[in-house]
Amino acid sequence: MASANQENDRPQNIRAIMTFLREHAPFSSMDDSHLAHFAENASIQFYADGDVVLSPDHDVVKRFYVVKQGRIRGERHNDKEDRTETTFEISQGECFPLAAMIGERPTRTLHRASGDTFCLSIGQTAxxxxFSESEPFRDFCLRGVSSLLDQVNRRIQSSAMASMGSSTSLDTPLERYALRNPIVCSPDLPVRKAVARMHENNVGSIIITDENRIPTGIFTLRDLRTMIAEGTGPLDTPIQQVMTKNPCCLPSHADAFEAAMLMAEHHFAHLCVIDDDHKLIGVVSERDLFSLQRVDLVNLARTIGTATHLRTLVSLRTDVSRLVDAMLAHGADSGQVVKIITTLNDVTVRRVLELNIKKNDPGIPFTWLTFGSEGRQEQTLLTDQDNGILFQTPEGMTEEQVREKLLPFARKVNDELAECGFTLCKGNIMASNPKLCLSDKEWDDWFIRFIDASTPQNLVYSSIFLDMRAIYGPTEPLDALLDKVLTRIRKNALFQKMLAGNAFQRKPPLTMFRNFRYISEGNKHSLDLKRQGLAPFVEAVRVFALANGVETANTLERMDELAKKGVFDPKDANAWKEGYSLIQAIRMRAHQEMLARGEELTNYIDPDDLNPLDRRILRESFRQAQRLQQKLEVTYQL
Amino acid sequence: MLEQIKQWIEHRRGGKIGSHDPGNLPNPKTPGEQLLTDCRLIVLDLETTGLNAAKDEVIAIGAVAIRGGVIHLGDQFDLILRRPELDIRETVLIHGIGPEALTQGHEIEDALLYLLEWMNGDPILAYHSAFDQKFLEKTLKAQLGYSQPHTWMDVADLMPAFFPNTKTGGKGLDNWADYFGLEVGERHHAASDALATAELTLIALNKARAEGVKTLKGLYDKLHYHRRLQNMHRY
Structure with missing residues (x-):
């Protein structure tokens, strides 16, 4: 009641300004009294189209502005090309200039009205x-748009919690799970007694520990079933003879996501949680992790990994999509979800390979390589095949002879993967292509030509072949190859510069007169989130990663490594990771919506369909891509 | 009640308030060589019980001040007058001030004295200013015996004077506000309408500067020239 009276006591125009502010972050999270303070101290200025609002030639910035109506654009002069570029756009409800205001310095960018524009502004005192009274305001001023990203994440998670009534997220450390007191036994206990103990405690697993409580094995109901079905031994067998040795263990500070990934990879349903001395402190089961969330990742991975027919694999693809849906709904971040998709895709590819080897073994060991987004572990549901084969030529055979055996096998695998939903690569970047089924020596020669005799055309392939990973077969040959490739690139400044120049071509879709630059062909008002949004990050990061000997192919991990090596400022790296992840998240959400509507998946979205906060953050993400490219520009003097 | 007004005024002016001296009110200023970039302008809107100045009364006054081409929200006037005896049934639907709000309004004499002090004799702008001028002058005379003429300028003339041949689809405040895409807080609330009018004034002042009109007199002359032109066209 008191606050209602206070509200009525305020003059109408103050209330109107407060209402306006409340619709925009960070004001939306500020207290009314602080909003009133803002409004009572605010001025309204008008700028006609083209008027200068702030200029580097002006004095120290003394006012803080919010666009009330219209738009402000930031202009920077490009000395090299002697023209003016728009570096950012600020639209209704957004604030400026943050850095200059806090740094008490003149702005570094010319701020100009774009269209007739009204701004609200407050002076330094207000x-x-x-800044000192309102925490959301201070947070916003210091962290800028990153603080808004937190809001988005909070919103996604809170809606997931609301719908599922669960407060656990995949970031929760394992120690926070209600770890069941583990049922343990010594290695010499007969199976019968161990099973009786499991029965008494109504659990599905028992951990076998040594005298120091260090887990040495695990025995589950599944193992019991196999034992009886296959008649492996009598029930008085000591359990150590039938247990699974060296059970999967994770320290208690690991999070649920790590646990889920480990389970998915090895198809285990139980993990031991251990302390720093490797002593058992608990057991986490798949059910513990996902019971509330109904996300059956591990079971799905196991079903894929043990499928006996291609058609089973094909039918399981819809489950993958359903799983992704659930993960997104539970606020898993996009980095986690792409890794999960990649893991499940890896399992599928491996299973297709295994089934084919069982049917028709080519008889020659090989390493199955993946390139591009799968190589980077950044696959979404919309994915095509980019793969190849690396083999070591057995003695007495020529490389051509090996290929004669491997290529028909690879062709079959490529076709079957296509049936599973991995579209055949239009550019024929596939293992069945004789040019991509090569011996270690041939691959090395191939990379020497690629790096030392690079032409603009073959640079197109850099996004494919410089992000590779082994997903089947021995990994050592690939490690050796990568080692040579990285050394060669690190030493070749010209190649780096060409790569940088290539990466610089992809401009994030921000432009002068509109908030977004839409693609010119195809649908009007659509943005290609992959090519226009993600690619600028991926390409620029790759250049820095290769130039600095970073081995991982994953874009987020590359950025972490680059920050660790001091190539990126940690704050920049974080902002870029956030920007990249956000575009990825919006892309995946769009994919899920397309699936739900039964549409074909595309990477196009219409920014008009996004809510204002998402739209603003998407634009900010593009701005971050632009900053990353500026770093590229400066580093390689493009 | 008086105590409340004092507090209210203090709140707004940040201190000092003496008793009003009706004999020592600020003198209206005439448009001279004051620079538009320096001077203070009052933008005002009244809500009344009806359209007939002879029998209808002022019930709300909303005003904002423009200083140096900028609206300062800390420098505004938003008041409902205490006129419980008025019959407002006819207009209550338009401006939304019910009898209850009116009885909670401020003692009219004090409010008017404060208004005069706050206006400080600065030129007054309003949309269709003849209406507001008639009502305000009548009220000031009746309540305070005050009859010094302020300088009035009509924003309804100001806009076409600086934006001739603009297709606004009409001459009303709404037409110009829509044309420039203004978001009006709450139409027919004196303070909201005053703010919308003030925002239009900012647009006109920006154009004036671009056209080299620098002084208050220059603005005033431009307005009169426009008026004469309009009148000539009429005949």
């Missing part, structure tokens, strides 16, 4: 008051 700004300082709000």
């Amino acid at each position: 700004f300082v008051n709000l």
Whole structure:
């Protein structure tokens, strides 16, 4: 009641300004009294189209602005090309200039009205008051748009919690799970007694520990079933003879996501949680992780990994999509989800390979390589095949002879993967292509030509072949090859510069007169989130990663490594990771919506369909891509 | 009640309030060589019980001040007058001020004295200013015996004077507000309408500067020239 009276006591125009502010972050999370302070101290200015609002030639910035109506664009002069570029656009409800205001310096960018524009502004005194009194405001001023990203994540998670009534997220450390007191036994206990103990405690697994409580094995109901079905031994067999040795263990500070990934990879349903001395402190089961969330990742991975027919694999693809849906709904971040998709895709590819080897073994060991997004572990549901084969030529055979055996096998695998939903690669980047089924020596020669005699055309392939990973067969040959490739690139400044120049071509879709630059062909008002949004990050990061000997292919991990090596400023790296992840998240959400509507998957979205906060953050993400490219520009003097 | 007004005024002016001296009110200023980039302008809107100045009364006054081409929200006037005896049944639907709000309004004499002080004799702009001028002058005379003429300028003339041949689809405040895409807080609330009018004034002042009109007199002359032109066209 008191606050309602207060509200009525405020003059109408103050209330109207407060209502306006409330619709925009960070004001939306600020207290009314702080909003009133803002409004009572605000001025309204008008700028006609083209008027200068702030200029580097002006004095130290003394006012803090919010666009009330219209748009402000930031201009920077490109000395090299002697033209003016728009570096950012600020639209209704957004604030400027943050850095200059806090740094008490003149702005570094010319701010100009784009169209007729009204701004609200407050002076330094009011700004300082709000800064010291309002936490959301201070947070926003210091962290800028990153603080808004937190809001988006919170919103996604809170809606997931609301719908599932669960407060656990995949970031929760294992120690926070209600770890069941593990049922343990010594290695010499007969199976019968161990099973009786499991029965008494109503659990599905028992951990076998040594005298120091260090887990040495695990025995589950599944193992019992196999034992009886296959008649492996009598029930008084000591359990150590039938247990699974060296059970999967994770320290208690590992999070649920790690646990889920480990389970999915090895198809285990139980993990031991251990302390720093490797002593058992608990057991986490798949059910513990996902019971509330109904996300059956591990079971799905196991079903894929043990499928006996291609058609089973094909039918399981719809489950993958359903799983992704559930993960997204539970606020898993996009980095986690792409890894899960990649893991499940890896399992599928491996199973297709295994089934084919069982049917028709080519008789020659090989390493199955994946390139591009799968190589980077960044696959979404919309994915095509980019693969190849690396083999070591057995003695007495020529490389051509090996290929004669491997190529028909690879062709069959490529076709079957296509049936599973991995579209055949239009550019024929596939293992069945004789040019991509090569011996270690041939691959090495191939990379020497690629790096030392690079032409603009073959640079197109850099996004494919410089992000590779082994997913089947021995990994050592690939490690050796990668080692040579990385050394060669590190030493070749010209190649780096060409790569940088290539990466610089992909401009994030921000532009002068519109908030977004839409693609010119195809649908009007659509943005290609992959080519226009993600690619600028991926390509620029790759250049820095290769130039600095970073071995991983995953874009987020590359950025982490680059920050660790001091190539990226940690704050920049974080902002870029956030920007990249956000575009990825919006892309995946769009894919799920397309699936739900039964449409064909594309990477196009219409920004008009996004809510204002998402739209603003998408634009900010593109701005971050632009900053990353500026770093590229400066580093390689493009 | 008086105590409340004092507090209210203090709140707004940040201190000092003496008793009003009706004999020592600020003198209206005439448009001279004051620079538009320096001077203070009042943008005002009244809500009344009806359209007939002879029998209808003012019930709400909303005003904002423009200083140096900028609206300062800390420098505004938003008041419902205490006129419980008025019959407002006819207009209550338009402006939304019910009898209850009116009885909670401020003692009219004090409010008017404060208004005069707050206006400080600065030129007054309003949309269709003849209406507001008639009502305000009548009220000031009746309540305070005050009859000094302020300088009035009509924003309804100001806009076409600086934006001739603009297709707004009409001459009303709404037409110009829509044309420039203004978001009006709450139409027919004196303060909201005053703010919308003030925003239009900012647009006109920006154009004036671009056209080299620098002084208050220059603005005033431009307005009169426009008026004469309009009148000539009429005949």
